[in-house]
Amino acid sequence: MLILAVPICLVAALVFHEWQAWRTREWVHEQRRVASFQYAGEPALQERLHLRATENRRLKAAFGLDNSLTTKNPSAHKAFLATASRILNGNRSWEQLYAVAEGFLKGELEIAAENSKSTLRLAESVRCMVLAVVLFDSFGVDPVATPRSHLVTITDEINKQWLQSKCHPDNVIPSQGLNETVASLSITSPEHTPLPPPQVLSILMPQYETLWRVVLLTFVTAYHHQPAACHDTIQRTAAVPSCLGNPALEKDALKLAKEGLRLYPSNKHLYRSRNPTPNSPTSPATSSPPAAADLSALHRHPSIWGRDALAFRPSRFDDGQLTALQHEAYIPFSVKPHKCPAAGNAFGERMVAVLVVALGRELGPGNGRADFGEGVVKGWRWGEEGGIEDGKG
Ligand code: HEM
Numbered sequence: 001m002l003i004l005a006v007p008i009c010l011v012a013a014l015v016f017h018e019w020q021a022w023r024t025r026e027w028v029h030e031q032r033r034v035a036s037f038q039y040a041g042e043p044a045l046q047e048r049l050h051l052r053a054t055e056n057r058r059l060k061a062a063f064g065l066d067n068s069l070t071t072k073n074p075s076a077h078k079a080f081l082a083t084a085s086r087i088l089n090g091n092r093s094w095e096q097l098y099a100v101a102e103g104f105l106k107g108e109l110e111i112a113a114e115n116s117k118s119t120l121r122l123a124e125s126v127r128c129m130v131l132a133v134v135l136f137d138s139f140g141v142d143p144v145a146t147p148r149s150h151l152v153t154i155t156d157e158i159n160k161q162w163l164q165s166k167c168h169p170d171n172v173i174p175s176q177g178l179n180e181t182v183a184s185l186s187i188t189s190p191e192h193t194p195l196p197p198p199q200v201l202s203i204l205m206p207q208y209e210t211l212w213r214v215v216l217l218t219f220v221t222a223y224h225h226q227p228a229a230c231h232d233t234i235q236r237t238a239a240v241p242s243c244l245g246n247p248a249l250e251k252d253a254l255k256l257a258k259e260g261l262r263l264y265p266s267n268k269h270l271y272r273s274r275n276p277t278p279n280s281p282t283s284p285a286t287s288s289p290p291a292a293a294d295l296s297a298l299h300r301h302p303s304i305w306g307r308d309a310l311a312f313r314p315s316r317f318d319d320g321q322l323t324a325l326q327h328e329a330y331i332p333f334s335v336k337p338h339k340c341p342a343a344g345n346a347f348g349e350r351m352v353a354v355l356v357v358a359l360g361r362e363l364g365p366g367n368g369r370a371d372f373g374e375g376v377v378k379g380w381r382w383g384e385e386g387g388i389e390d391g392k393g
Pocket of ligand 1: 052068069080081084087088206207210211261265266267270271332333334337338339340341342347348349352
């Protein structure tokens with residue numbers, strides 16, 4: 001009997017292990033089915049837009065957005081994709097974008113020094129820096145001529161509206177302060193027609209709102225929170241910004257962005273309605289809860305990513321290192337047929353890399369210390385007379 005018990009236990013353990021692996025794979029596929037809309041069968045474009053727009057109606061109400069993420073109209077969706085594609089495929093200099101980010105951060109340090117402050121409010125600085133770079137890249141808004149107070153108002157108002165719309169998806173109203181400040185930037189289309197604020201925000205939000213959190217959290221993690229990651233990060237990104245745009249040279253730097261987008265995906269969940277019929281008698285407020293693809297869980301699940309799932313380790317993305325299941329589970333830009341167009345030419349990853357590296361060089365551990373309780377970076381290279389101080393900030 002004892003002789004038989006050992007192999008039986010081994011087989012049982014193997015079967016259990018296989019069953020667990022199967023369950024994890026099935027769960028990954030289920031999340032992907034929500035992201036790709038297959039959970040609703042094989043819906044046509046109009047139906048897919050409806051399923052997504054229903055869940056994003058709060059963004060339409062809060063910001064007046066009329067873009068691919070909020071429209072139910074296939075023509076409007078295609079027109080917006082064309083606008084996005086024009087922006088994404090336009091000529092740009094990554095050196096210039098780096099210079100805008102760097103210039104903004106240097107300005108922040110100068111303001112702190114003028115006010116004899118040795119701390120920066122990190123989230124505010126990062127939000128304004130990201131906004132300044134996106135405004136410059138998408139609309140040619142001159143960062144030097146844009147008052148900092150405008151950047152603060154726009155980013156604060158976006159944040160307030162975002163939170164309001166989460167709490168009251170059907171009752172949020174547009175912010176006059178946001179619209180007036182956006183209008184004061186006098187943004188025009190490529191044909192020089194003035195763009196009303198909702199149109200500006202429709203183009204701005206898919207970029208700004210997806211970038212600022214991942215940039216902030218990747219910077220804090222890579223340069224301050226996980227000291228083991230810092231040296232590797234500095235080495236991998238040594239050639240930023242000149243390497244960006246050159247697929248042969250930028251691979252290592254982009255792994256910083258890939259790992260940031262793994263741990264801190266811009267969309268933690270992708271929500272889709274479970275009420276497919278446009279003329280459904282049930283109102284959105286009383287209908288079934290939405291289907292959700294849980295990107296955070298896909299990107300952090302220890303059964304998929306291993307025991308160090310929460311560690312910041314860009315080398316996971318070194319050639320041949322990802323398992324087949326990790327490939328499937330990693331979807332920061334969603335999946336076809338509505339995969340983000342910023343994934344295709346690595347625009348999203350390049351933006352994350354350029355912004356995080358600018359932060360790392362200006363506010364990295366050589367120049368300051370992140371204080372997580374207060375959400376600030378304390379510096380010993382700025383703010384105090386006499387330059388480098390005692391390191392306590
Ligand atoms: C790191 C940066 C970015 C991330 C992580 C990101 C992520 C995503 C995700 C997850 C979706 C799918 C949303 C859903 O189906 O519910 C999406 C869609 C989309 N994104 Fe992005 N995005 C980024 C930057 C951008 C930029 C820079 C643009 C345009 C200039 C853009 C334009 C769009 C558009 C138009 C769609 C809709 C695509 C479609 O429905 O076919 N995104 N993005």
